Amino acid sequence: MSEPKGYNLIKLSDFDETDSRLSMPLYKRKKYVIIMARVHPGESNGSFMMQGLIKFLCGDSHSAKELRKRIVFKIIPMSNPDGVIAGNYRTCMCGHDLNRRYHEPDFRLHPTVVAIKQLTNELVFPKNADSEDVLLLVDMHGHSRKKNTFVYGPEVPLHHEKYYKIRIIPRLIADETSKFRYFSCKFRHERSKLKAARIVMWKQFNISNCYTYESSMHGFFDENNQNYEFDCSSYEEMGEHLVNGIYEYLMIIEEDERRRRLKDLEKRKKKKLKQQLEMKAALAVKEAKEKAEQSNVESPIKRTDTIRRKLTAQISTTREKSANVLNTENDQTKAKRVKKKNTNSKNGTSLAVNQVTEPDYPNGQDPENNPNEPPCSSRITSASPGLLP
Numbered sequence: 401m402s403e404p405k406g407y408n409l410i411k412l413s414d415f416d417e418t419d420s421r422l423s424m425p426l427y428k429r430k431k432y433v434i435i436m437a438r439v440h441p442g443e444s445n446g447s448f449m450m451q452g453l454i455k456f457l458c459g460d461s462h463s464a465k466e467l468r469k470r471i472v473f474k475i476i477p478m479s480n481p482d483g484v485i486a487g488n489y490r491t492c493m494c495g496h497d498l499n500r501r502y503h504e505p506d507f508r509l510h511p512t513v514v515a516i517k518q519l520t521n522e523l524v525f526p527k528n529a530d531s532e533d534v535l536l537l538v539d540m541h542g543h544s545r546k547k548n549t550f551v552y553g554p555e556v557p558l559h560h561e562k563y564y565k566i567r568i569i570p571r572l573i574a575d576e577t578s579k580f581r582y583f584s585c586k587f588r589h590e591r592s593k594l595k596a597a598r599i600v601m602w603k604q605f606n607i608s609n610c611y612t613y614e615s616s617m618h619g620f621f622d623e624n625n626q627n628y629e630f631d632c633s634s635y636e637e638m639g640e641h642l643v644n645g646i647y648e649y650l651m652i653i654e655e656d657e658r659r660r661r662l663k664d665l666e667k668r669k670k671k672k673l674k675q676q677l678e679m680k681a682a683l684a685v686k687e688a689k690e691k692a693e694q695s696n697v698e699s700p701i702k703r704t705d706t707i708r709r710k711l712t713a714q715i716s717t718t719r720e721k722s723a724n725v726l727n728t729e730n731d732q733t734k735a736k737r738v739k740k741k742n743t744n745s746k747n748g749t750s751l752a753v754n755q756v757t758e759p760d761y762p763n764g765q766d767p768e769n770n771p772n773e774p775p776c777s778s779r780i781t782s783a784s785p786g787l788l789p
C-alpha cells in the first residue's frame with residue numbers, strides 16, 4: 401500500500417513480480433481497477449462497503465490472491481474528505497456536489513475530482529481509445545429510497561458490442577447474493593446525471609465498466625420478499641461480493657481472450673502449414689521440370705548418336721557392296737570385249753558394227769561365242785530348211 405500526494409489513495413496489488421509473471425500468461429502487465437467512495441459525505445454505507453472490499457482483497461481467499469496477481473487496485477476510500485469533515489450530507493466544502501462536477505472540475509474548488517481524473521488519464525493514456533487497461537471504475541454510494549444493492553451503468557444501444565459486457569458484473573453479483581438486485585439496476589444516461597463520475601469517465605476515457613454501486617440506506621428484500629435491514633457487516637459483505645464479481649468477470653474475459661488467442665494461433669499454424677505445403681509443391685514442380693528438361697536433353701542426343709552409328713554402318717556396307725558389284729561388272733565387261741575383239745578379227749568384221757549391233761544376252765554370254773553351240777548358218781539350215789533360197 402502507498403499513500404500518494406493530494407488525496408488518500410490506496411494502491412493494492414501483489415507486487416511480487418516473479419510470482420505475478422508466472423501466474424499471468426495472458427497479459428504482459430496488470431490491469432487497473434479504480435474504486436472510490438464517499439463523494440457524497442452523508443452516504444457512510446459507502447465506507448463500510450469499502451472497508452469490506454479492502455479487508456477481503458487483503459485476505460487469503462483464492463479470488464483475492466488471483467485478483468492481486470492480475471490487477472492493481474487504485475482505491476480512493478474518501479473522494480470528498482472536506483465534506484465529510486465539515487459534516488455535509490452531499491456537497492464539498494464550497495457547497496458543490498462533486499459528483500456533478502466531473503465534466504469540468506476546477507482545481508481550486510474540486511481538487512479531488514481533478515486528481516482522480518489525472519490518475520485515470522495516466523492509466524488510460526497514451527494508450528489508444530480501445531485500451532482495456534482500466535478494467536473497471538466503481539463509485540460507491542448510498543441510496544435513500546430504493547432497497548437492496550444495485551448499480552447504475554452506462555447506456556448503450558441494444559446492438560452495441562458492449563451491451564451485454566457491461567451487464568456481466570451486476571449479473572454475477574446478483575447470482576451470488578440476494579442482497580444485490582439485478583432488476584433494480586439502470587443502464588441509462590439521465591439528463592440530471594450527465595456530469596456524474598460514471599458517465600463522464602465512461603465518455604472521456606472509454607472505460608466500459610463504469611458503475612455507481614448503490615446500496616440502500618435502509619435494507620434489502622430476499623427472494624421471498626422478506627425485508628431485512630442492512631447493518632455494518634451486511635455492507636461489508638457487499639464489498640466482498642463486488643470483489644467476487646470482479647474476479648468471476650476477469651476469469652470470463654481471460655477465458656475469452658484465451659480462446660481468441662488459440663484461434664489466432666490455429667489460424668497462424670494453418671497459414672504456416674499452407675505456406676510450407678505450397679513451398680514443397682513448388683519445389684517438387686521445379687525438380688520435376690528440371691528432371692524433365694534433363695531427360696529431354698539427353699534422349700535426343702542418345703537417339704541421334706544411335707541413328708548416326710546405324711546410318712554410318714549402313715552407308716559403309718552399301719559402299720562395300722556397290723564397290724564389289726562394280727569391280728565384278730568391270731571384269732566381265734572387259735572379258736567380253738577381249739573375246740569380241742578376237743572373234744571380229746578372225747571373221748573380218750569391223751569392231752564398230754559389232755559394238756552397235758551387239759545384243760544383250762542372258763547370263764551375259766553370247767551364244768555365238770559358245771563353243772558348245774553350232775555356227776549360226778548350220779543352225780538355220782537344220783532348223784528351217786524351207787526358208788533357204
Ligand SMILES: [Zn+2]
Pocket residue numbers: 440443541542
Ligand atoms: Zn450518492
